[in-house]
Amino acid sequence: MSPPMERIQILEAIEKDIITCLQSAGQAFMELSKDKPNSKQAEGQTHQFIKTLGLVESKLSDQINYLTQVSTGQPHEGSGYESQKVLQMAWHRLQHVRSRVDELERLKNKHMHSRSLAALGRPQQPQQQQQQQQQQQQQQQMASNNVSAQQPQTNSTTS
Known part of the structure; x- marks a missing residue:
């Protein structure tokens, strides 16, 4: 089986242990909440809870250590x-x-x-070309305005 699949199976086993742990705690609380609790049974469930909790803690620590090794760049064959x-x-x-x-x-x-x-x-800058063209257009407009101002105006009124 490949290492990633093994890791997934280990995590699934941890999940089952957590469920067992919660069930033990729930049963212990159920026993203690009765009007006449059986202390021996409650104590057994409590011990089962503590034992399973220690197992979960140990397995999770192993998984965290593995992830720490993989994520810090240390050589690891599976990463x-x-x-x-x-x-x-x-x-x-x-x-x-x-x-x-x-x-x-x-x-x-x-x-x-x-x-x-x-x-x-040739001029190096296109902007200079544009400025020169604008100046030429202005000069042409001024020249055409001067020509029209010099032409005599005809009077259409007769005396």
Whole structure:
């Protein structure tokens, strides 16, 4: 049987012991709540309760110790948690490095493009191009306003 299945069976046995423990306590209380309790029977149930409770405590301590060993990274043949965690962290580091390399590549391409535009004598910034276009449009509007102001206005009224 595989180790995980053995652990599950052990936990099921502990669960049954807890049920037995609670039943013993319940029977002891039932006996003590009677009008004429049988002290020998109540005492027997109490001893059964204490004995089973000690057994449950011991088994649970073993399970807690096992889980402590597995979760602290100590070598254990039944656990792959540590290697999974190492793999996951390496994957995150790889993704981060890839994103940084992509960002640097993008910045390099942008810089190379702006240098090639500068070498050709073109403006480097698209913002500068927009400003120049706006200035040209304003100048054209002012020129057309000046032309319309210089044209004589015709009077449609006759004297």
